[in-house]
Amino acid sequence: MLGCHDEDTVIRRKNRSQSGATTFSHLDLAGDWTGILIPDNPTFQTTNLYLRWDDFAELFEAATGAGDEWMPSNASLFSSMDVAGETAVMLQEAGDDLAALNLAMNLSEDKNRLTGTAEIRRYGVLQNTGTVELTRSLGPGHFQxxxxxxxxxxxxxxxxxxxxxxxxxxxxxxxxxxxxxxxxxxxxxxxxxxxxxxxxxxxxxxxxxxxxxxxxxxxxxxxxxxxxxxxxxxxxxxxxxxxxxxxxxxxxxxxxxx
Incomplete structure (x- = not known):
């Protein structure tokens, strides 16, 4: 569940802090990220995804290949990151099918990759879970x-x-x-x-x-x-x-x- 840390996560956070590993900031999320959602249920298909943070690391746009879009005009968007690179994203649509996407991810040491787990909800009901893999975009022209x-x-x-x-x-x-x-x-x-x-x-x-x-x-x-x-x-x-x-x-x- 988003916001819940299993034993491995707690150990990883402790090891990072004790070993002098990279310290992360929420500002490390600034920019565009693209990737895929891989569902745990094989009856669902792998779906593309992107997230966009502005220069102040405010999450302002997200979409998936399942046809869901989240922007300030139609949804609430929230993200956070701690010093260990553990990142939470919560997207909640205001209307239609009330599509919600919750992500619990970790930022890589080079700060170019986010990986973790996903929960997809519609009308408040859990529809699917899965894994998420995101890579930092190089910006305009990244896709050809x-x-x-x-x-x-x-x-x-x-x-x-x-x-x-x-x-x-x-x-x-x-x-x-x-x-x-x-x-x-x-x-x-x-x-x-x-x-x-x-x-x-x-x-x-x-x-x-x-x-x-x-x-x-x-x-x-x-x-x-x-x-x-x-x-x-x-x-x-x-x-x-x-x-x-x-x-x-x-x-x-x-x-x-x-």
Whole structure:
């Protein structure tokens, strides 16, 4: 549980203080962090995540590939760190499904990696637990289309317990070379040239990308996140043929461009 320390944690804190190890400050969190949530329940999929702290280490934005976003306008955001590098993050949405994310993490000695445990709640009910791994972003330009997006992706779009397959093939300029979402085959004649670009290349976020299919429908990226290794990508998506009702897209990269 967040805020509870097991015996190993207490020993680790004591050893750090006695050995003269690095002393940490909350200001060490300033900047952008990206990573993944790995669920304990295998029926849930690995999800991307980012957290953003300003120069004063105030947490001001967070999102996951499950379609949840936390900002001061719609949520409460809290973080703390002690001198041993033990970090707590609590995110609570004010409306909709009251999505909450609690993280208990430790900062690495080089201050570039946060690892720990996660609790995900909806409507106040514990939905899942898991582990979290976050890496400090280098800032603007950290994510690149040619290295993080280009390649062949495969996965699913899920809605109300139903899934359909999704494939996506992107070149190094973000153009769609092929793919499909269920029965809809993506247009490769030029309508989807260069459409995959980052809206925030410090955290690997893409927003409002419209993919044209050969049957005249469109499939729209609400917002998607990519992990630091360019392995996982996903988030909410919408289909014009379904009245723009949406689902959650989870994709894994299966190959890089030749």
């Amino acid at each position: 289309v040619s290295s993080h997006l280009a390649g062949s992706w495969t996965g699913t779009v899920s809605r109300n317990g139903f899934q359909r397959p999704v494939t996506l093939n992107l070149d190094e300029l973000g153009s769609v070379l092929g793919g499909s979402a269920g029965p809809r085959n993506f247009d490769t004649s030029g309508a989807n040239t260069g459409i995959f670009t980052f809206s925030n290349d410090a955290v690997g976020r893409l927003d409002h990308i419209v993919i044209h299919s050969i049957d005249g429908t469109t499939q729209t990226v609400g917002f998607w996140l990519v992990d630091d290794s360019g392995t996982y990508m996903g988030g909410p998506g919408f289909d014009s043929n379904l009245g723009n009702r949406g689902g959650l897209v989870h994709l894994s990269k299966v190959s890089k461009p030749n």
